[in-house]
Amino acid sequence: MPPAKRATATLPLRKTPQPKRVSPAVIDLGVLNEHLGYFVRRFQVAIFQDFIRRLSRIDISPAQFSVLVIIGANEGLSQSELGSTLGIERARLVRMLHLLDKRGLTERLPSSADGRRHALRLTRAGQTTLKQAKALAAQHEASLLPKLGPERYRQMLDALRAVS
Numbered sequence: 272m273p274p275a276k277r278a279t280a281t282l283p284l285r286k287t288p289q290p291k292r293v294s295p296a297v298i299d300l301g302v303l304n305e306h307l308g309y310f311v312r313r314f315q316v317a318i319f320q321d322f323i324r325r326l327s328r329i330d331i332s333p334a335q336f337s338v339l340v341i342i343g344a345n346e347g348l349s350q351s352e353l354g355s356t357l358g359i360e361r362a363r364l365v366r367m368l369h370l371l372d373k374r375g376l377t378e379r380l381p382s383s384a385d386g387r388r389h390a391l392r393l394t395r396a397g398q399t400t401l402k403q404a405k406a407l408a409a410q411h412e413a414s415l416l417p418k419l420g421p422e423r424y425r426q427m428l429d430a431l432r433a434v435s
Contacts, residue, residue, distance in 0.1 A: 374396075
């Protein structure tokens, strides 16, 4: 004989109330709509997401890219000159240079002008990595042109250079 089936009560499923979604086009930005900083920051985030993704192929961050570019263009530069040029706090720069040194991309040599100072330079591996990073950066910049148009791109670059 087959076992007896137990009667089970089926409870109706309760729907969890879902929050109403508001279309972004409906959201009022209030005074933010008149704040340059708000839109510069939003644009910067959008740009950096693509830049970070591209540079991640060679395990380089945007900050590391900037450091490699400046050292590559100014061999012998001191850490303090590099930090002030890029606006990087000393402790953060020291950590970044230590990481880049450890990866064999940069080296800190005693300065011939001042024994307390380090002269920064790229290693051969650093030069190779910088070359790859520059190619990726060029692809990134080229991707901005269709979004902005060449004239607006140049105007924005000129305007931001003038206030930096």
